Amino acid sequence: MxxxxxxxxxxxxxxxxxxxxxxxxxxxxxxxxxxxxxxxxxxxxxxxxxxxxxxxxxxxxxxxxxxxxxxxxxxxxxxxxxxxxxxxxxxxxxRPPMSKLRTDVINEAFDLLDANKDGVLKLEDLKIVYSTNARRHPKFVSGEWTEEQVLRNFLDSIDTPGNPDGKVTREEFMNYYAGVSSTVDDDSYFDLMMRACYGLPNRGS
Structure with missing residues (x-):
């Protein structure tokens, strides 16, 4: 048995x-x-x-x-x-197996973006904490997109494909970056990449 x-x-x-x-x-x-x-x-x-x-x-x-x-x-x-x-x-x-270092930095990025601390990323959150990054987007600089369009595009890229609802849960965020993680071999590089992408402080600082 x-x-x-x-x-x-x-x-x-x-x-x-x-x-x-x-x-x-x-x-x-x-x-x-x-x-x-x-x-x-x-x-x-x-x-x-x-x-x-x-x-x-x-x-x-x-x-x-x-x-x-x-x-x-x-x-x-x-x-x-x-x-x-x-x-x-x-x-x-x-989800592809991830080290604690990777899951920690993904959660840290989510917590930074979740300005309202309700466990869901929405346009309102990004307007508070991610607008500076949005203004650097090539389509915003060229005048093709508004800041809101840039932020919505960011949400949709992580949101449920084919059925985006303008909201990203921690689960969806983790699932997306688990896929990204599978393409990066080195833990330290993944950590640095996430910190650079979201402006997170370096470890120990």
Whole structure:
């Protein structure tokens, strides 16, 4: 019995790795794209999916598993056996592994941008803390975009693709930068990159 559980646990890990690789092949926004597919399946806004919705979502995204693997993956997340899974928990599991240094600096950047401290980034937040950066944008300098258009474009680039609502949660922010993180090998370089991008103080200063 114990041996069988161990084998199944290993297989679930392999399936998650396969899904993660499929997401990363779609670029830094791949994880967000999968989240969008699942959100569209979640017609009652419960943040949960039944098996059929889960299966259809993965097919729509382009990930193919055989029936036994798909069932095993679903059951591994259906811990209370209510035939539904929390897809946000699944997305969190699919994030490429990141060191504490990386997650800390991503959270630090989010906290800086979240001027209203309500856990959601909105245009109003960015107008308070990011307007100087917006005025340096080439399209603002050329007069093609207003400051508000620059800030909205920034939000939309991190927001749910195909369905931006002008709000970015910490989860969406973390998912986006988990994709970026997967393209950067060195922890220290990723940390410096984030600090330079958002004007965060250097560590120890």
């Amino acid at each position: 114990y041996k069988q559980v161990k084998i199944e646990h290993k297989r679930v890990f392999e399936l998650l790795e396969k899904m993660r690789d499929q997401c990363l092949l779609k670029g830094v926004g791949g994880l967000k794209s999968l989240a969008v597919v699942f959100r569209r399946m979640d017609t009652d806004f419960s943040k949960c999916l039944c098996y059929q919705e889960f299966e259809e979502g993965l097919k729509l995204y382009g990930v193919q598993f055989d029936k036994s693997d798909l069932r095993m993956l679903f059951d591994s997340f259906d811990r209370d056996r209510n035939k539904r899974i929390d897809f946000l928990e699944l997305i969190a599991k699919l």
